[in-house]
Amino acid sequence: MLRIKVTYADRIGRLPKYIFAAIEELKAEKKREGIDLILLGIGDPDLTTPEFIVNELIEQVKRPENQNYPTSMGEQDFREAVSRWYKVRFGLDLDSGKEVTHLLGGKEGIANIARAFVNPGDVVLCPNPGYPVYENGATKLCDGNPYIMPLTKENEFLPDLDAIDKRVLKRIKMMYLNYPNNPTGAIAPMEFLKKASDFAEDNGFFIVYDNPYSEFTFDDYIAPSILQVSENHVEINSVSKMFNMTGFRCGWAAGNSDIVEGLRKVKSQIDSGGSIFIQKAVIKGLDQYTSEKKPEIVQKNMKIYEERRDILVNGLNDMGWKTEKPVATFYVWTPIPEGEKDDMEFVKKLINVGVVITPGVGFGEHGKGFVRFALTQPIEKIKEALERISKVI
Ligand SMILES: Cc1ncc(COP(=O)(O)O)c(C=O)c1O
Structure with a gap:
């Protein structure tokens, strides 16, 4: 059968290139090597629905x-x-x-x-x-x-x-x-x-x-x-x-x-x-909400994220990586450590030791030079990630 040639609409051509391909490849390679990856990249809660x-x-x-x-x-x-x-x-x-x-x-x-x-x-x-x-x-x-x-x-x-x-x-x-x-x-x-x-x-x-x-x-x-x-x-x-x-x-x-x-x-x-x-x-x-205050079920979640945030940010600062604590969201957004030149390259370095985070450029050109951690892993994993990161920076 002769395959017909399909052409995308022009607007599809205006979408940016998928920049995560190299990261996905590296992740797959590390998995094949048997390294257990600590995923701090995606903003999908690991906590469960009430x-x-x-x-x-x-x-x-x-x-x-x-x-x-x-x-x-x-x-x-x-x-x-x-x-x-x-x-x-x-x-x-x-x-x-x-x-x-x-x-x-x-x-x-x-x-x-x-x-x-x-x-x-x-x-x-x-x-x-x-x-x-x-x-x-x-x-x-x-x-x-x-x-x-x-x-x-x-x-x-x-x-x-x-x-x-x-x-x-x-x-x-x-x-x-x-x-x-x-x-x-x-x-x-x-x-x-x-x-x-x-x-x-x-x-x-x-x-x-x-x-x-x-x-x-x-x-x-x-x-x-x-x-x-x-x-x-x-x-x-x-x-x-x-x-x-x-x-x-x-x-x-x-x-x-x-x-x-x-x-x-x-x-x-x-x-x-x-x-x-x-x-x-x-x-x-x-209907759990009775005022502007978060109901208990949401507060409980936020306590968990708060503890993770504190452990991660304190840990990064302890190793000399200047990072600030966010007042909201479960993301920690921070400039790449001194001496590093490129967020994508830095993220690859971390994947080599089994820690996955997101390069700032993934959120647009003005994200360059930053990285994002998502606090979507339990404390033990965050501590383990810190241990691994300390070997790189
Ligand atoms: C800024 C922002 N807006 C919107 C969404 C979409 O969330 P959902 O479609 O799950 O409501 C997300 C999800 O991560 C987000 O980070």
Whole structure:
């Protein structure tokens, strides 16, 4: 049979090259050599979904009425639960009919929102380093132009809004912001959010506030919602990190009803929603919240991550690698040690001793010179990783 020649759409060609191939190869080689790799690369919680949520899911999946197609916008009781959560968590009143919509995890919403609002050539402000979906899955796959906002250590990993080229202002359609931030672990003060919101409103665009780490905060820090500043914007969140439910694919978009409506229009043509039984189980989780404080189940998780964070960061500092403790997220973002020249090369060195972390360049060009640790291994493994790292630096 003669094989037909397929050609990708031009937009596929605009996606960046897959830079992790060399790392994947090295990992496979080390595995073949019998080295047990300590995986501190991927931001997927090793802690498990709370038992009461899993039990609820089992009960709900047995019910025939929960076994049919869901609605793309999410079940009424799920949207009401999200709305209740915004009330107790942030003091906001959201109309579950118009201002909340279900997502198959935050990632899907981040990408699909661009389909509803970005025309070819439109500008989308994207933080860099940042979650790659803003630039790629969202903007480039909609033929938009990502405008890079560098997040630098000097500016506490907040974008310098005054530095944005005035010539692009009229073409900006939306701006992605994400605090608590992946990969930097940075948080945004309320004054910054106010400034960003004013800037967006003055220039006629909206903010897509990606907030999946809103509950992943240490000490007494309580992360805000962009909707507390202005309901002109839209916020995306999910239970992936909140309740260790990355595999369940359940999240939401909330805020400005026109934006929510745009997202619904797109999604209703693409997906048929998330399983009803998952949404019902998630309601149980969200209803644990009775105030802005994290419920016990989330606090317990954060205590575990806090201990891991302290052991890792203290350990790195003890060996002379200057590293700061994040106030939020389960990531430790740090410049490569003195004397090292390139984050990718440094990561390869660590894989050689069986420790896998992520090179900063994986989050964009402004991530170069940094690496990211994910605190997704138990303490013994983190200690073992420190032991191995000490042999390299
Ligand atoms: C910044 C950021 N946004 C969004 C997501 C997507 O999460 P999910 O699709 O599981 O809700 C992640 C996941 O790691 C993330 O780090």
